[in-house]
Amino acid sequence: MKGRQLAGPAESRPTRPTPFERLWSDQDDSRLTGDPSLVVDVAGFEGPLDLLLHLARGQKVDLSRISILALAEQYLAFVDKARALRLELAADYLVMAAWLAFLKSKLLIPKQPGDDGETGEELAAVLQFRLKRLEAMREAASRLVNRNRLGREVFSRGMPELVVVDRRNTYTASLYDLLHAYATQRQRQAASNVQIAQRSVWSLKEARDILTRMVGEMKDWTALDHFLLRYLVSPTERVSAIASAFAASLELVREGQIEIRQDKPFAPIYMRGGHRTDREEGSA
């Protein structure tokens, strides 16, 4: 595949220079220098997993033999540096940071008796699986586009003599045409009172998405908000974030997607994925 000309997380504005460029060594195309101080251009990445994959390749070993711990630390170091430079990182990157911090803690602390959750190694395997899967899809994409393609290497009849049509369909339109027509006109009519979305608070939906993405990964009790708050929220947004995250978690509980637990009032709230197997309540 050709170079990564597109901006990563905010690809809708590909040309606009992003502040991430300050993390970018102006050396040519290589986004990661040999310098361990980690110089990365986030703008060139398609999200945190892509960034991780790139860092993993830097370890120059097969993905199955990679040090996940080293990878997590590299990533966290990068996030810390970005924060030190007061750069705004997209929420996806911070969610990943929170998760990696959690993973790191699991990898470093020996498993406690009575902790029936996944081991750090199991969580690391999940991450490894996701990296491998993404890499596989990326390779698949490049194999796909490098095939002989119609209109580029292979051609159809240039001078068709007729269109063989279904007698039943004299008219053509695709579902895309239909939906496009609908969305466009409804939007046009609604245009008069479109509001600009404000991002200073976490919406319920945002919180929900983030929680789903994180909790989906872990099966044991975790005080997630602790990690989330550390990486995701500025002090001024804290209250709103806690409120939204809590409301969203209740909603997820109701749908059976997660379970939550609080040992006593004002104690940290623990959550875990709700697709329970035959596992008993954890006895922490």
Added chain:
Amino acid sequence: MNNGPKSVVVPFPKEGDGQGLSNPIDRMQVMETVRMVEAIIFASAEPVSERQLAERLPVGADLRTALEELQAIYARRGVNLVRIADSWAFRTAGDLTYVMNRDAVQQKKLSRAALEVLAIIAYHQPVTRAEIEDIRGVETSKGTLDTLLETEWVRMRGRRKTPGRPITYGTTEKFLDHFGLEEVRDLPGVEELKGAGLLSTRMPSNFSIPLPPSDPDELTEDEDPFSDIDLEELGLLTPRVTED
């Protein structure tokens, strides 16, 4: 050009045997040139002149022999290689035009207006013409609705139980069939349209789109079925076949 008599089958020629090329290397080169010429003429949007062909072939390729060979190969086929002035093109064999012309219907694209109205009918059914106009903010021409009825993707369902008893419109089985939907409810909702990038993520919070009925064939409470007189007036009954 020799089209041969109708429906008489003649075995295909054995592809240039005995063209006097005894050397197998020469023979292979000719056949490779034939393949190139075949592909170029096939893909071209208009007849290709010999000069154009020569330009695209490798130096030293024998264009004349290749064309003769190709013409011989296709002489008895369903498609023939024909010469038009100094240019070459493939054409359906003359005796097969009857296979082609049968119901070769002109396929038409729906106009933007028709698409818009169709989409509104799909999402908002049962819906009256006035309601469609209200949603679109423009008047809908009679022709647009007629076109949609002609596609057989849209049908008149009945009459709304309101003053004036306006006709309600809805989609048909053929609509689902054409657009690959199992049911009308499979049409994407607001969040999904946003997710697919079809709808702006910054729509006002009171923006909503209706959930189409689960069974579009059933009349809703505020709809009346058509009466016989309605059917006749709307031309939905073909010249009365006095029944009963």
Added chain:
Amino acid sequence: MNNGPKSVVVPFPKEGDGQGLSNPIDRMQVMETVRMVEAIIFASAEPVSERQLAERLPVGADLRTALEELQAIYARRGVNLVRIADSWAFRTAGDLTYVMNRDAVQQKKLSRAALEVLAIIAYHQPVTRAEIEDIRGVETSKGTLDTLLETEWVRMRGRRKTPGRPITYGTTEKFLDHFGLEEVRDLPGVEELKGAGLLSTRMPSNFSIPLPPSDPDELTEDEDPFSDIDLEELGLLTPRVTED
């Protein structure tokens, strides 16, 4: 798909000799059906479905045999008969690219993100947007799916029968045609990926768990030992009640 070896010329097959049809009348009928099928498919730039072909052939014509015959006849030609799902089309041979590329039309380039999403949809179909996002670990930006739907390589297939009934995406016949695939099963490497468990949404139970480092207690070069503050920040000590 069989693109054939580069520039190797093999004599054209002798058109179905020895296909086991000893009766010359049967043989003639087959060859006439072959001509019709050839003419119909050749005339169209778009793939023609088997149903459409059958509708145009005389009653009793053996479409399947004719298609096989025709595919064999064109196997080594400059133009090949290719199958795309349930449809058939003539396409220039893959090894003739170098004479053909002059015809190439400038195509809209897909972004890296769009390509990745396309591959995920192709290999994981039917797949929901949430699943695409899980695989990529990032929200699909507005416009990516939109672009893919617009190319008509991707379509909304239906809804997953799970709570919330999310819309599922899949590829189209146009996708197969564009990338020269007979069917989705022919995607490059799809079997290996499936075997490696890389086409599943969840980590398969047999997925190898990484070996712990040889001496897990030893810090690697790029690691620092933890300080107490680190431990606290990481939530490894019970969270502090007073906030900073």
